[in-house]
Amino acid sequence: MSNAFSKIRNVIELFRAIDFDQLSEISKKVDLPKLMQGFSKLDDKQLGGLMKMLNPNTSKKELPPIDGDFYDVYHTLTPEQREIQLKVRDFMEKEVKPLVNHYWLRDEFPFELISKFQKLNICGVTYEGYGCPGMPFLMEGVIAMEMARIDASIATFFGVQSGLAMGSIYICGSEEQKQKWLPQMQKFEKIGAFGLTEPEVGSGAAGGLTVTCENTSEGWILNGQKKWIGNAPFADLTIIWARDVKDGEVKGFIVEKDNPGFSVEKIKGKMALRIVQNGLITLKDCLITEENCLQNANSFKDTAKVLRMTRAGVAWMATGCARGAYESALDYTRKRKQFGKPIASFQMIQGHLVEMLSNLTAMQTMVFRLSEMQDEGILKDEHASLAKVFCTLRTRDIVSRAREVLGGNGILLEYDVARFVADAEAIYSYEGTKEINSLIVGRSITGFSAFV
Structure with missing residues (x-):
């Protein structure tokens, strides 16, 4: 008897959700007694579903905000x-x-x-x-x-x-x-580039630069090639690092785009960072006046000061790439439905998302402390190198999982994750490979240098 009363109460509640004018219109189109008989056969769950559909005030479930900064x-x-x-x-x-x-x-x-x-x-x-x-x-x-x-x-x-x-x-x-x-x-009135890497010299730049500079009575003469130089095809000036043929030390130069003997060829066919315009620079008897010789660049140690400062930025960049992939993936899984419900409600998808967030949170806390050390004046090469190694490795894992939870859509640009996957590969390699940065850290913690 109680079940029958419960059904009657639910039917009454159902019709309360319909105003008089609506009920009058319904009576013209359907047999209300027959409709009532049909309602009486519905269980509580079915009646509840109808009430939600008819009630205009029923609000959609509010989901938590998409925010990769889980630890604030x-x-x-x-x-x-x-x-x-x-x-x-x-x-x-x-x-x-x-x-x-x-x-x-x-x-x-x-x-x-x-x-x-x-x-x-x-x-x-x-x-x-x-x-x-x-x-x-x-x-x-x-x-x-x-x-x-x-x-x-x-x-x-x-x-x-x-x-x-x-x-x-x-x-x-x-x-x-x-x-x-x-x-x-x-003010972006002049755009700059940075020329260190060469066609045959990447990680070995500290001791193996083949671009040469020679101080003559007319000025400095530069010869050789630089490769992978970002912004170079359209930059107004490029910082060129070259080895002095007389003392063997690395010197720096500001080379303007219209300088005779300086030419740039755009590198094509990249699978990553495709918006970045990378150039192959050729220097052929390129004459640079003393005015454009960096006055305080006297060895690779001075070059390293610049790299130390920017390597921390690469760790941050990897973190941003990872965060973009995670947030894109989370957003997608809450909208994409399979088997009648969002895939974010499935256990295995949530497992991937939590793994991604765990790595991302560790990366963010790491780079935050890294920059604090930089501001405190205690940042060393090994600190920046460890962050670069860890963050780029974890980024690879995060973008891979983001690609996985998107399924086939993960390879389409419109969902952004495919771009993050590709770009993570470039970030993983530039500003020092995992291996080179690992050896910098290894030398610091063991006291032994494993560099050749």
């Missing part, structure tokens, strides 16, 4: 720093994300973004003076992460400009050189 590591940012972070995020989501797949597929650079970058006023964020904001190194990392979260190519373009090129002048240039170039580069 950015809570220590000042209000000003947080404002910059969110400003960069907004810029990347509104200005970059809508067009990035188009340019990535075509192996082209979106030059229309440069004027928009000028308005952000974040280039050279850690430098003091010359129009630069002079903020902590932490902010350089946060900016790199926010950019790579949407696209690692744009983050790389920015890192070359703000870090490697400007950093070389800031660290190794004379005051006159800083005054001449840094304000223009900070």
Whole structure:
């Protein structure tokens, strides 16, 4: 008897969800007694489903926000720093994300973004003076992460400009050189590139550069080739590192794009960071005046100062790439339905997502501390190298799992994860391979150098 009363009560509740006008319209179209008889045969679950469908006030289940910062590591940012972070995020989501797949597929650079970058006023964020904001190194990392979260190519373009090129002048240039170039580069009025890697010399750059420089009565003469030089095909100036034929030491030079003896060929056919325009540079009796010789670059130790500063940024970039892949994958799994429900509700999918988040959280806490050490002035090569090794390795794992949970859609650009998968491979290799960075850390902890 109680079950019958329960059904009657549910039917009454069902019709309460329908107003009088609706009921009048229904009576013209259907046999209400027969309809009532049909309702009486429904169980409570079926009646509940009908009530949700008829009740316009029934709200959709509210899902938690998609946020890769699970441990809220950015809570220590000042209000000003947080404002910059969110400003960069907004810029990347509104200005970059809508067009990035188009340019990535075509192996082209979106030059229309440069004027928009000028308005952000974040280039050279850690430098003091010359129009630069002079903020902590932490902010350089946060900016790199926010950019790579949407696209690692744009983050790389920015890192070359703000870090490697400007950093070389800031660290190794004379005051006159800083005054001449840094304000223009900070405003993106001049675009820079950084020429260290060569066709046959990558990891062995410290002792094996084949590009030579020779000081003559007319100036410095440069000869040789550089390869994989980001921004080079359109840069206004390129920092070239060359070995002095007289003393064997590495020297640095500011080479302008119209300098005689300097030519660039764009590298084509890349599978990763396709928006980044990489160049093969040829230097043939390229004459550089003393004015454009970096006055404080006297050995590879000076080059290493620039690399130490930017290697931390690469770890942040890997973290951003991983975060973009994780958040894209999480969003997809909550929308994609199989067997009548979102695949995010399945145990194995949740297992992948938690593994991804675990690695991402470890990476974020690691790079956050890395930048704190940089701001405290205690960062060493081995600290940056360990972060580069760990973060790029974990990024590979995260993007792989993101690709897995997307199934076949994981290879389509429109879902973004395919781009993250490809770009993670480039981040894994540049600024020092896993092996070289591992040996830097290994030398530090054992006291023995395993370098050849």
